[in-house]
Amino acid sequence: MPTNLSALRQQLARLMGETVLATPAASPERLTTSEFGVAALAVYEDNYFLDWQGRFYQGTHKDTNFVVTDSKKANGKLTIGPALAAVVDTTDRAELYQDFTATELNDAINLAISMVQDVALEDGEPAYLTVAKDTYEYPVPAGFVYIEAIYQESSTGGRYRATQDRVDARGWNILRGASPRIWFDSAYLTLTENRRLRIIGQKQPSELTLDTDTTEISKVYLIYQAKALLHQSRIRGRGADFEEHEEQMRTAQGLADRERLRLAVPGRGWKVGF
Secondary structure, eight states: OOEEHHHHHHHHHHHTTOEEEEOOBSSSSOOOSSEEEOGGGTTSOTTTTTTOEEEEEESTTTTEEEEEEEEETGGGEEEEESOOSSOOOTTOEEEEESSSOHHHHHHHHHHHHHTTTTTSOEEOOOEEEEOOTTOOEEEOOTTEEEEEEEEEOOSSTTOOOTTTTBOOGGGEEEEOSSSOEEEEOTTTOOOOTTOEEEEEEEEOOOOOOSTTOEEOSOHHHHHHHHHHHHHHHTOOSSSHHHHHHHHHHHHHHHHHHHHHTTOOOOOOSEESOO
């Protein structure tokens, strides 16, 4: 089941034990460009959230980062900087982080994705090429690492029948190189000018940029691998903090490695690269 970046980041932050989700309240605190109250934060002492990193993940100020410069127990009031261009409103939803920033969490998730790009293959969206007259070589559409099947458009425009329109696998191949190409054997099949070819295959998983971007990679693997990477980034020198981060890193890495064994998706069809 696909998981989006926002959900992964929030779950990772919870696992790191350092996130609070905040919903601005319209009253009793006045909403300004640098202040808002959060009823759920009224249980925390003054300055509990001082210097915490924040990010609006929903609402008017979506994708805006900030730092908490003051926090009050009364009404859960937060003062943030830099000041926003517009007043905080009740559509806004914020994440608060004690140690790691949203950018660091996102980077750890994307690094975890890149570590399994060669094994956690995903079905790519179909790509299309238009047949040119007397042309039997075409560039491989961007992103494909395996091509499983090719269909030639039927006489009914936009129709690709599962059996009748599938190009026989014996009639095409991949010419590998710096610019891979699909080669069709003109002695074996006929391509009809101006009809489209529908390319089906697998791609490497993409990194996540927007909060709404999704991935099919195991959520368990991604969260524990990202957690291991975050703890590794904090291992400096010696002392209690070093030992705690090292222990947490080893535990998280072990869980990530166990889940990683389940990720391998065999390639189907012709491999595009070497």
